[in-house]
Amino acid sequence: EVQLLESGGGLVQPGGSLRLSCAASGFTFSSYAMSWVRQAPGKGLEWVSAISGSGGSTYYADSVKGRFTISRDNSKNTLYLQMNSLRAEDTAVYYCAKAGIVPANPWVFTAWGQGTTVTVSS
Amino acid sequence: SYVLTQPPSVSVAPGKTARITCGGNNIGSKSVHWYQQKPGQAPVLVIYYDSDRPSGIPERFSGSNSGNTATLTISRVEAGDEADYYCQVWDSSSDHPDWVFGGGTKLTVL
Numbered sequence: 001e002v003q004l005l006e007s008g009g010g011l012v013q014p015g016g017s018l019r020l021s022c023a024a025s026g027f028t029f030s031s032y033a034m035s036w037v038r039q040a041p042g043k044g045l046e047w048v049s050a051i052s053g054s055g056g057s058t059y060y061a062d063s064v065k066g067r068f069t070i071s072r073d074n075s076k077n078t079l080y081l082q083m084n085s086l087r088a089e090d091t092a093v094y095y096c097a098k099a100g101i102v103p104a105n106p107w108v109f110t111a112w113g114q115g116t117t118v119t120v121s122s
Numbered sequence: 123s124y125v126l127t128q129p130p131s132v133s134v135a136p137g138k139t140a141r142i143t144c145g146g147n148n149i150g151s152k153s154v155h156w157y158q159q160k161p162g163q164a165p166v167l168v169i170y171y172d173s174d175r176p177s178g179i180p181e182r183f184s185g186s187n188s189g190n191t192a193t194l195t196i197s198r199v200e201a202g203d204e205a206d207y208y209c210q211v212w213d214s215s216s217d218h219p220d221w222v223f224g225g226g227t228k229l230t231v232l
Contacts, residue, residue, distance in 0.1 A: 035221065045157070045165065045208050047221035059218050062123075095164055101171075107212035108155040109221075110176070112164040 002026040002111040004096050009116030016086050016120070022079040022096030022113055030054070030074040033099040033106035036081050038092035039115075048094070049081065053103060064090075086120045093117050124213040126224035133230045134199050142227045144192040144209030152211045154192040156185060159226075160205045168207075169194060196229070204231045 008020040022034070035050040049070040050059045058070050069082040079096050093115040099106035127145040134140040144154060154172050157165035167176050169185040172192065182197045196203055209224040 037221075037223075044206075044226040045159075045210075045223040047223065050219070050221065059220075061220070107153055107221075108167065108170045108210070109157070109165070110167055110170075112166070114164050 002098060004098065004111060004113035006094065006096050006113045006116040009094065009118045011119045011121065012086055013122050014087060014120055017082070017084045018086065018118060020081040020083065020094055020096075020116055020118075022081075024077045024079065024096075024098070027098065029072075029077040031103040033103075034072060034079045035097045035099050035106075035109065036070065036079075037095045037097055037109065037112075038090075038118075039095070040089070040092045043092075046092075050099060050106070051079070052106075083118070086118075088120050091118060091120050123216055123220060124211065124222050126209055126211065126222055128207075128209060128224040128227045130225070131228045131230065133232055134196075135232045136199055136201060138199055140196040140199050140203070140229055142194045142196075142207050142209075142229065144194070144224050145190055146192075146211065147190060149190055149192050149211065150188045152187075152213070154185065154187045155210045156183075156194045157208045157210065158203075158205045159208065165208065199229075199231055201231050204229055 003025045005023045036048040051070045067085045071080045095115045096113045097109035098111040156169040158168045159165040172187040173185040213220045
């Protein structure tokens with residue numbers, strides 16, 4: 001069974017930094033692309049960032065480009081999101097998600113973690 | 123960037139059929155995926171590649187996609203189907219790949 005467990009959320013002041021982690025199990029982690037998706041309070045889903053299975057390719061939504069960095073440690077089956085220069089509009093639940101029915105096609109999110117809450121406020 | 127448009131809400135009586143639409147420019151040329159999200163829970167994939175169902179998803183859930191509209195159909199609706207539903211596509215038309223979500227539709231079971 002695929003399991004994804006996020007951690008690292010919390011309250012941070014505007015301009016601050018936070019690092020999210022996502023521990024994965026139940027599948028061959030290094031074979032699959034992974035993503036972060038967020039959901040602001042009372043709002044819909046927004047894709048944030050994605051990374052290939054090897055970690056060699058990374059992608060970002062325009063709203064976070066230059067501020068957030070996605071990475072992974074395949075030896076630890078863990079996905080990360082380093083968030084810098086945080087803004088109030090980054091307040092959201094952040095989900096990690098496994099991408100792809102098969103590794104070669106990461107078009108769909110087949111499993112999601114329970115999410116970790118990030119609140120940016122002074 | 124590519125835009126997906128969903129109705130904010132759909133209401134249906136128990137036992138009836140609910141249809142939730144997802145509009146996009148020539149969306150029929152893309153693969154559409156659907157997620158169900160109940161309050162306080164993470165999203166769950168219910169339809170992928172337009173009409174395929176993951177294991178464990180009831181046959182009552184089906185999908186179609188043609189022209190400018192994709193549709194999620196829920197037959198014989200039950201109270202437990204009440205949730206928010208999101209469509210999603212993968213778009214490569216810009217300078218970087220983009221996983222695009224619709225705004226979501228709240229399904230209310232009357």
